[in-house]
Amino acid sequence: MYLTKEEEHILQGEQGEVVERMFRLIVQLGDIYGADKMIPVGSVQVAGVSYKSIADPGTEFLEDLAAKGAKVKVLTFLNPAGMDLENWEKLKFPKDFAANQLRIMKAFKSMGIVITATCTPYLAGNLPRFREHIAWSESSAISFSNSVIGARTNREGGPSALAAAICGKTPNYGFHLWENRQPTIKIKVEADLTFDADFGALGYYVGKQIKNKIPYFVGIKNADTDQLKALGAAMAASGAVALYHVEGLTPEADLVKKDSLETIAITKKEVDEAYAKLNTGKEPDIVILGCPHASLREISSVAEKLKGKHLKKPVWVCTSRMMKEAADRMGYTDIIEKAGGQIVADTCMVVSPIEDMGYKTTGVNSGKAANYLPGFCKQNVCFASMDKLLEAAL
Numbered sequence: 001m002y003l004t005k006e007e008e009h010i011l012q013g014e015q016g017e018v019v020e021r022m023f024r025l026i027v028q029l030g031d032i033y034g035a036d037k038m039i040p041v042g043s044v045q046v047a048g049v050s051y052k053s054i055a056d057p058g059t060e061f062l063e064d065l066a067a068k069g070a071k072v073k074v075l076t077f078l079n080p081a082g083m084d085l086e087n088w089e090k091l092k093f094p095k096d097f098a099a100n101q102l103r104i105m106k107a108f109k110s111m112g113i114v115i116t117a118t119c120t121p122y123l124a125g126n127l128p129r130f131r132e133h134i135a136w137s138e139s140s141a142i143s144f145s146n147s148v149i150g151a152r153t154n155r156e157g158g159p160s161a162l163a164a165a166i167c168g169k170t171p172n173y174g175f176h177l178w179e180n181r182q183p184t185i186k187i188k189v190e191a192d193l194t195f196d197a198d199f200g201a202l203g204y205y206v207g208k209q210i211k212n213k214i215p216y217f218v219g220i221k222n223a224d225t226d227q228l229k230a231l232g233a234a235m236a237a238s239g240a241v242a243l244y245h246v247e248g249l250t251p252e253a254d255l256v257k258k259d260s261l262e263t264i265a266i267t268k269k270e271v272d273e274a275y276a277k278l279n280t281g282k283e284p285d286i287v288i289l290g291c292p293h294a295s296l297r298e299i300s301s302v303a304e305k306l307k308g309k310h311l312k313k314p315v316w317v318c319t320s321r322m323m324k325e326a327a328d329r330m331g332y333t334d335i336i337e338k339a340g341g342q343i344v345a346d347t348c349m350v351v352s353p354i355e356d357m358g359y360k361t362t363g364v365n366s367g368k369a370a371n372y373l374p375g376f377c378k379q380n381v382c383f384a385s386m387d388k389l390l391e392a393a394l
């Protein structure tokens with residue numbers, strides 16, 4: 001890989017031990033993947049934030065970096081943490097877990113990272129532009145930024161994203177190059193899709209079938225950004241889809257080559273099959289919405305459904321702190337809390353320790369969450385639309 005004089009000096013330690021170590025890591029990555037050079041990144045999103053995911057070794061690694069004076073060079077946000085960083089006591093998150101989570105947040109903050117823990121950074125103040133190079137590491141955020149925004153990121157791991165943040169650069173390979181953004185399979189959608197959960201079921205089915213291919217969807221007549229985020233999140237979870245195109249909807253769909261692609265048709269039968277596969281439980285003991293983190297529009301629909309009602313079961317709506325603040329101002333939080341539900345910021349059903357909080361069966365409307373909850377959180381899953389789940393909780 002070609003390195004500039006300045007980059008060579010970084011490898012000789014001119015900018016200190018931490019930058020040298022981090023730069024060496026991304027140079028090695030670039031060499032492995034055949035990058036020709038380094039490119040500047042506009043922003044970074046770092047995964048590996050929850051104490052549940054990184055435990056003591058990860059926490060100590062971050063504290064060590066912070067103690068050595070690591071600082072980020074570009075706008076850097078975080079993936080969800082393991083708890084609501086402000087209301088964890090009220091929500092009954094375990095105290096020892098909280099103490100460790102707060103150590104992690106302190107280390108990130110001292111590196112200059114924005115303590116906004118969300119998988120929808122694009123809704124919370126970190127919005128890349130079309131064709132901007134970025135280094136993000138949460139799979140649904142990668143999918144959304146590559147596909148719906150048309151920004152360019154590889155599937156970064158926590159350490160390589162952190163290295164990109166500290167160096168302000170990433171190696172130029174993979175999805176940063178136009179030739180690697182071309183579709184490799186066509187998906188003809190013949191099923192009617194109504195609810196966000198339908199998009200999650202479609203994404204789950206397609207991801208399982210195509211693994212890490214790049215799908216070009218035809219037949220999706222209309223979908224809002226919430227439905228596209230549900231689709232991308234599920235495909236990234238059941239497969240490893242980091243980029244997709246939707247005819248007429250996503251910005252690169254008209255620009256890519258899509259002739260003579262192998263085609264798979266998806267009918268109602270396949271969508272129903274995905275629903276059946278994802279449903280492993282009967283009655284949820286908690287309903288958790290907001291995977292990926294809920295938009296203000298999604299929070300407002302929950303508030304509308306719960307207005308003046310009383311929930312018999314706990315309901316959480318996971319979101320970013322920014323969306324929660326907007327929901328507070330709009331009175332949505334008040335409506336949801338009066339009904340007995342909670343808006344839970346900074347975390348989600350998968351990275352928080354719900355299995356240690358007494359829950360065994362979780363109701364979700366997200367194909368991604370339904371895919372991960374059995375393995376990551378030992379949960380049975382009731383996968384259905386938001387309307388059905390809220391009806392069951394009332």
Ligand code: F3S
Nearest residue numbers: 119140291292348350
């Ligand atoms: Fe986000 Fe957690 Fe879902 S990180 S995409 S809400 S599993």
